[in-house]
Amino acid sequence: MMSQMMTISDAAAERVKLLMSKRDKPAAGIRIGVRTAGCSGLQYTIEYAEARNEFDEIVEDKGVTILVDPKAAMFLLGTEMDFVDEKMKSGFVFKNPNEKGKCGCGESFHV
Amino acid sequence: MLLQIHEPGQTPMPHAGDNLAVGIDLGTTNSLVAISRDGKPEVLRDPRGRSLIPSIIAYKTDGAVAVGDDARLVLLDEPERVISSIKRLMGRGTDDVKRLAGSLPHELAPGRSGEMVKLVIGDRVVSPVEVSAEILRELRHRGEGALGQSVTRAVVTVPAYFDDAARTATKDAARLAGLEVLRLVNEPTAAALAYGLDKGAEGTFAVYDLGGGTFDVSILRLEKGVFQVLATGGDAALGGDDFDHAIAEHFLAQSPGAAPSAAEVKRALFSARLAKECLSTQDSGEWWIERDGRRSAHPLDRATLDRLLGPLVERTIAICGEVLHDARLAVEDLAGVVLVGGSTRVPLVQRRVAEFFARPPLSDIDPDEVVALGAALQAEALTRGSDTLLLDVTPLSLGIETLGGLVEKIIPRNTAIPVAKAQEFTTYQDGQDAMVVHVVQGEREMVDQNRSLARFTLAGIPPMTAGAARVRVEFAVDADGLLTVSAREQTTGREQRVEVRPTYGLPPEDMERMLRESMKHARDDLARRLLTEARVEGERALLALEGALRKDSQLLSAPERSTIETAVARLRRSVQGEDRDDIMQAITALDGACQDFAQRRMDHGVASALKGLTIDRVERDMAGGRG
Numbered sequence: 001m002m003s004q005m006m007t008i009s010d011a012a013a014e015r016v017k018l019l020m021s022k023r024d025k026p027a028a029g030i031r032i033g034v035r036t037a038g039c040s041g042l043q044y045t046i047e048y049a050e051a052r053n054e055f056d057e058i059v060e061d062k063g064v065t066i067l068v069d070p071k072a073a074m075f076l077l078g079t080e081m082d083f084v085d086e087k088m089k090s091g092f093v094f095k096n097p098n099e100k101g102k103c104g105c106g107e108s109f110h111v
Numbered sequence: 112m113l114l115q116i117h118e119p120g121q122t123p124m125p126h127a128g129d130n131l132a133v134g135i136d137l138g139t140t141n142s143l144v145a146i147s148r149d150g151k152p153e154v155l156r157d158p159r160g161r162s163l164i165p166s167i168i169a170y171k172t173d174g175a176v177a178v179g180d181d182a183r184l185v186l187l188d189e190p191e192r193v194i195s196s197i198k199r200l201m202g203r204g205t206d207d208v209k210r211l212a213g214s215l216p217h218e219l220a221p222g223r224s225g226e227m228v229k230l231v232i233g234d235r236v237v238s239p240v241e242v243s244a245e246i247l248r249e250l251r252h253r254g255e256g257a258l259g260q261s262v263t264r265a266v267v268t269v270p271a272y273f274d275d276a277a278r279t280a281t282k283d284a285a286r287l288a289g290l291e292v293l294r295l296v297n298e299p300t301a302a303a304l305a306y307g308l309d310k311g312a313e314g315t316f317a318v319y320d321l322g323g324g325t326f327d328v329s330i331l332r333l334e335k336g337v338f339q340v341l342a343t344g345g346d347a348a349l350g351g352d353d354f355d356h357a358i359a360e361h362f363l364a365q366s367p368g369a370a371p372s373a374a375e376v377k378r379a380l381f382s383a384r385l386a387k388e389c390l391s392t393q394d395s396g397e398w399w400i401e402r403d404g405r406r407s408a409h410p411l412d413r414a415t416l417d418r419l420l421g422p423l424v425e426r427t428i429a430i431c432g433e434v435l436h437d438a439r440l441a442v443e444d445l446a447g448v449v450l451v452g453g454s455t456r457v458p459l460v461q462r463r464v465a466e467f468f469a470r471p472p473l474s475d476i477d478p479d480e481v482v483a484l485g486a487a488l489q490a491e492a493l494t495r496g497s498d499t500l501l502l503d504v505t506p507l508s509l510g511i512e513t514l515g516g517l518v519e520k521i522i523p524r525n526t527a528i529p530v531a532k533a534q535e536f537t538t539y540q541d542g543q544d545a546m547v548v549h550v551v552q553g554e555r556e557m558v559d560q561n562r563s564l565a566r567f568t569l570a571g572i573p574p575m576t577a578g579a580a581r582v583r584v585e586f587a588v589d590a591d592g593l594l595t596v597s598a599r600e601q602t603t604g605r606e607q608r609v610e611v612r613p614t615y616g617l618p619p620e621d622m623e624r625m626l627r628e629s630m631k632h633a634r635d636d637l638a639r640r641l642l643t644e645a646r647v648e649g650e651r652a653l654l655a656l657e658g659a660l661r662k663d664s665q666l667l668s669a670p671e672r673s674t675i676e677t678a679v680a681r682l683r684r685s686v687q688g689e690d691r692d693d694i695m696q697a698i699t700a701l702d703g704a705c706q707d708f709a710q711r712r713m714d715h716g717v718a719s720a721l722k723g724l725t726i727d728r729v730e731r732d733m734a735g736g737r738g
Binding site for chain 1: 113114115116117118119
């Protein structure tokens, strides 16, 4: 099997499955994208995917289907998606070996 | 930053929060607010569809404040409570407007020299900042009404010639109105942005801005995505109102009688304005005026209108010529001309501009709205992370005073901002423990011919020989063109800084005059600078020698001392005079007379007091600065 272009941690996989089961519409998976915005260039986006697109890179890991936007693939190679549950807030983070810097608020990054 | 999963297409933009940022054109006659979404800017209107808010404020007797059309109503009954054209006073000090006092429609509050001017309206005293804040607050409310959400951030446009004080005043006004200013943008630059000129090829553009009461023309150069203002010019008292007056006079002259009453003039002006607007699209028409209770009809056609307005339009064209000349450009060097301001709708204006610049001007965006639309685009770019990074330039050079009243320019004029530049200065006297940093703005070589912005003292410099201390002076101009100056003594790390917020500003005509004079006097200035430098050098030499003599005069024989004293006397005389060569010769002579003395002092092991003349020079050349 080809090595996965990105991976997902156990905590993140559990969380995604939970969120997808609570969603009122069925989803084909989650779509990870990258867009140019924020003060440091790029920003990750995570959205529910209604359907697979022709050019999506598909990653199946720990029972979760991740659709990687083809434009984002080159930025995400080797990235692990993790879930953080802190006292005050929780959410997903990307551990991206390609990242060369983040902006102060962490909303955006550059490679 | 923790991310959440969003519904498709619903991922919020970073840093956007709930706040959109609007673009505001805070005009002399009219103001407006616009928003841009996905690169498409639009002007925000009130429920009645009006986009322009007249820049008029009324402070009513009951304490209420009316803005715009509501204020205009007050004008009929209580004209003394209504303020218009407040923009002309932004950032002006009491000294600046003293000479205007008689011609201003408002009573000025007595203020100390150097303070910002204030107006007396009934029992209230208001500053131009407060008055402008009322307009900005009205614009904010209009934006909130149209967008259905709170508006707290804006890009505000200012004339290219606005100085530091006027820009600061504009920012303060916005803050008072509850708006955070993301950036101040030059009006011609905003107009250029609205036409997307920043996306095109590099080139030089003229922006012709004829508003209700003011005319401005600016030459912009787009280079590597940066707009530089190469030159500006204009007439602060020429605009569409003058067109109305010319037409009204024509009507009144056609129905002879006693001098018309104020009401009759008002009525005639109203008809004149209608005629002007109609004849922008039609070829002829007929308008009514009242005279001695009788109404009379006055036909007017396009040709007559052009004849009436001709002299006024020609004045703007002449100014365009001057500004091009200032920028050392010919019409062929321009890549385009942009029309701004409602009065550019007049066909004669469009025709003459096209003829003068030898090309049809860009005029398809509503000339009343184009500046606000450009500001909105910039606001979107700043909040939504676009590629358009707009830079502006410093309008005048910034520097500090050095010995002899000379100016050392630290940031030259037309430097792209934001920018920070530093230079090292040193002490002038032995044991000098403080240094005065005097910040000046302008192009001339001498301090007294430039404008003083701020002055502060860096104290606590450890006692050292002259020239040994190293004081780093840094000038930082932020993206809004506001200046912070800091001075730091390198050995102790002691630092002083000021944010330059001058209490009053430079009127545009003074700015223009200063620029002109700097060109006119370039040669004289240089001569004077050289003379002053020679004097400073002479005085340094005398001072250094004095110190050396005080310590080590025992090293000299009586004849040697008298030789030196003769040379000293000669130099003292020379520095009083106007002859630079004479001073330089006297310095050389004194240098020669002291050579042995300096050598002997060295030999004497007084290296710690390295102050022989020649050595002093070497040292200073190495330090490279004066202070």
